[in-house]
Amino acid sequence: MDQKSAMSTFDERIQLVNRAISLEETGKIPFVPFFSSVMQRLNGSSYKDIYYNYKQAGDATIKFYEQYPACDAHCFLGFTSGRANEAAGTSIIDWPGRPGTIVSDYSSHQVLEREFMAPEEYRELLDDYTGFMMRKYLPRVYSNLQGVSGITYTPTVVLSTSLLAPMYSPAALEVYKTLAEVAKLDADAAAASGEYNAKLAAMGLPPFFSGLSEAPFDILGDYFRGTVGLMMDLFEYEDEIIAACDMFADQQIAALQYFKTAPLPVKRVFFPLHKGMDGFMSPAQYEKLYWKPLKKIFMALIDMGVTPILYTEGRYNSRLEQLIDVPKGKVIYHFEDVDMKRAKEVVGKVACITGNLPVAMLEFGKKEQVSDYCKFLIDTCAPGGGYIFDFNGSLENTKKENLDAMFEAFAKYR
Numbered sequence: 001m002d003q004k005s006a007m008s009t010f011d012e013r014i015q016l017v018n019r020a021i022s023l024e025e026t027g028k029i030p031f032v033p034f035f036s037s038v039m040q041r042l043n044g045s046s047y048k049d050i051y052y053n054y055k056q057a058g059d060a061t062i063k064f065y066e067q068y069p070a071c072d073a074h075c076f077l078g079f080t081s082g083r084a085n086e087a088a089g090t091s092i093i094d095w096p097g098r099p100g101t102i103v104s105d106y107s108s109h110q111v112l113e114r115e116f117m118a119p120e121e122y123r124e125l126l127d128d129y130t131g132f133m134m135r136k137y138l139p140r141v142y143s144n145l146q147g148v149s150g151i152t153y154t155p156t157v158v159l160s161t162s163l164l165a166p167m168y169s170p171a172a173l174e175v176y177k178t179l180a181e182v183a184k185l186d187a188d189a190a191a192a193s194g195e196y197n198a199k200l201a202a203m204g205l206p207p208f209f210s211g212l213s214e215a216p217f218d219i220l221g222d223y224f225r226g227t228v229g230l231m232m233d234l235f236e237y238e239d240e241i242i243a244a245c246d247m248f249a250d251q252q253i254a255a256l257q258y259f260k261t262a263p264l265p266v267k268r269v270f271f272p273l274h275k276g277m278d279g280f281m282s283p284a285q286y287e288k289l290y291w292k293p294l295k296k297i298f299m300a301l302i303d304m305g306v307t308p309i310l311y312t313e314g315r316y317n318s319r320l321e322q323l324i325d326v327p328k329g330k331v332i333y334h335f336e337d338v339d340m341k342r343a344k345e346v347v348g349k350v351a352c353i354t355g356n357l358p359v360a361m362l363e364f365g366k367k368e369q370v371s372d373y374c375k376f377l378i379d380t381c382a383p384g385g386g387y388i389f390d391f392n393g394s395l396e397n398t399k400k401e402n403l404d405a406m407f408e409a410f411a412k413y414r
Contacts, residue, residue: 009204013072021307021352022329023386029414032073032208036394039064048096048105051082054192062199073208074200078193084185089143116140117224122240144178147171211269213252216245216293218274245293253300260304268307277314302330320346336392344381354388362398367405374409
């Protein structure tokens with residue numbers, strides 16, 4: 001594809017997705033399946049290469065989209081440096097290729113949920129966030145950054161450089177060496193990510209989203225208290241949870257201000273919703289603890305002209321009525337496990353919907369099942385507009401005949 005044609009296709013695809021978001025009739029359905037490491041797996045690479053061999057993983061990604069050119073956007077997330085995580089001593093995840101790991105080369109990273117913050121430390125987190133993160137959280141999450149735990153300031157008499165002494169202790173100086181190494185390795189990963197994003201753009205493929213955020217309640221559960229700890233806190237620390245979630249919401253909004261000025265062709269932010277599914281908390285708790293701080297973030301984005309992509313995980317049938325509390329035509333809802341007919345009737349009136357094609361079906365089912373389910377989704381969700389075709393999760397593995405059946409069915413029924 002020459003440059004002029006690629007630019008035209010790139011722009012056309014962006015506008016196609018934008019019209020679906022606005023609930024317009026699009027003529028054809030936007031096709032944006034969330035391909036994950038299946039792109040590498042089918043082309044001689046692996047998830048491990050996303051961490052350790054950027055060229056091999058990137059070339060496999062390009063080859064995949066050359067093999068399957070029907071997609072209207074890509075979900076390539078870029079690369080993460082495995083060596084940077086080794087240098088820092090990252091303990092919050094395990095990842096393919098880490099020395100001593102049990103994670104398969106073909107699996108995504110595995111989250112190691114732990115209580116990196118004790119319940120009695122809520123007050124410290126809220127009263128001195130930066131101090132808590134430096135002296136307690138970072139050394140707990142990154143085992144090779146222990147030296148920052150002693151950095152404190154006592155400005156009794158500030159007449160010399162003595163106030164700086166905690167920052168140049170031998171332990172702290174060792175941390176700076178480690179951080180310099182991590183910075184270089186992370187920069188290499190970022191440069192490689194930019195290179196392959198540019199190659200995808202040259203193929204006429206825009207990104208589906210250009211930013212990441214997270215529900216404040218999930219931040220607290222994923223990275224600080226752990227799921228079990230946070231569920232117990234619902235009964236004893238509700239006020240602290242509310243305050244922490246509000247603080248995290250403000251932090252996320254501040255971090256996303258670049259959308260006001262960055263010349264991005266796509267302005268959409270991806271929110272993976274980890275802990276809001278049916279049965280996880282009551283509707284009242286969901287509204288107060290989960291939805292309210294999340295909405296604070298995405299309404300700020302909407303005010304900036306940015307589209308939030310709310311990627312619900314787990315079953316969400318009991319939440320549909322709460323999800324319609326959004327401006328019309330400004331949000332995308334992705335569903336993993338929901339009655340799509342009802343989702344179209346309830347949520348589809350105000351927001352674009354996507355998702356629900358089971359990744360397990362692609363991996364373990366028959367091609368006839370895949371074809372039939374694609375037709376069901378298109379027949380159910382496409383009429384009237386406001387629909388983007390996607391899986392119910394990210395695709396890491398598949399039978400090739402099932403993948404081909406999906407593309408064939410989509411071409412036939414779209």
